[in-house]
Amino acid sequence: MLDPSMNKQEDLAGSVTNAIDATLLTILKTYYRLCRTSSEKQTLIEDSNLMRTLCDNAADKRPQVALYVCKILLALSRDQTNSSHLAESEELKKAIANACEVDYVSPQVVNGLLIVQSRILNADKNPSYGHAHTKANRNKLNKQYVFKFHHPNEMQKTFIEKSCLEVPGVISVCFQPSSYGLRCIVRCKETVDARDIANQILSGDDYDMVQLLVRLEDGSQQTLEFYRDEEEDDKKCLQKELPQYLDDNVECFDPSQCVLTKEQSEQQQQHGSSWFSLSALKFW
Structure with missing residues (x-):
């Protein structure tokens, strides 16, 4: 029990x-x-x-x-x-x-x-x-551009993403719906210029103009536009033969205007005569 x-x-x-x-x-x-x-x-x-x-x-x-x-x-x-x-x-x-x-x-x-x-x-x-201002410290290493497009289809979105990622220095690309169509947010290094990204997108046949959203100091937004013909004009300017500018530190001379050419000077130095004595003979 x-x-x-x-x-x-x-x-x-x-x-x-x-x-x-x-x-x-x-x-x-x-x-x-x-x-x-x-x-x-x-x-x-x-x-x-x-x-x-x-x-x-x-x-x-x-x-x-x-x-x-x-x-x-x-x-x-x-x-x-x-x-x-x-x-x-x-x-x-x-x-x-x-x-x-x-x-x-x-x-x-x-x-x-x-x-x-x-x-x-x-x-x-x-x-x-680790500690304070984590996101701010990370964002100091790169920047972002926001492009806007009017309702692109899936093939156009794929082309835009591929074009952006082909630009050296681009880190990531994402899309965000908006009231006017679609935002393309491109995160990249500080050295990347927005025109390089726009020109890469304009290199295809889908777009003749790309719009970039820029936020001003007062908080308002401004739209910058890049056109395909501007890119073509830039290429034409680069293809033009530009004048050759001489460096001030480079000594240039015309042999026909010299009293004694370099070859003659080298020959006379080998024989022990100076250019001054030879040039003086022409005047005496």
Whole structure:
């Protein structure tokens, strides 16, 4: 026969465990709401109690606990600046890696933790972009041009994309629908000129004119137009025979106007006579 006192102890232990589980779950839900609504996520990342709770329960066998740990980490790592702060915690990295390896964690949680792990690793590999003004620092390395086209078909879009990518220094090309048709956003290096891209598009048979959107200092937009005949005029100018300009540092002479040519000078030097003595003989 079982001792009734033992049953009471088991019931009491079970109720205490359930109370602890409920308290932990309540704490995690509260932290999750803060992570979703707070704009100061760095303050939450610096909370040692929160980070300790996340590390200890990332691979928890209780499904709800592991799920909310995953949700909190996803919310905290959404921004790359915050991901770089999370990357500073080696303990968190180990906890996430361990949680992805165990077999009792649900696939949903594992998928979320893998996303968090990817964000942290990417932030850790790019420390120069790690903290403040990440996007601004990246944009300093390149610039973008915005061309507009009136409802091009799929073949024309393919030609535009191919033409832009053939220009040296172009990084990427994407299209964006607009009220007047389609925007073509070209991201490129600082050395690329808009005319080079426009001329490459005009080299085909689909367009005689390309429009470039330019934003002025007052915020308004202006449209610049590049025409095919302008490109042809430029080519004709380059094909014309231009005058040859002499460098001031280059000494040029006409042999017929010289008292003594270079060949005569070399011959006389071989025989030991100077050009001055020979030229003087013509006058005396």
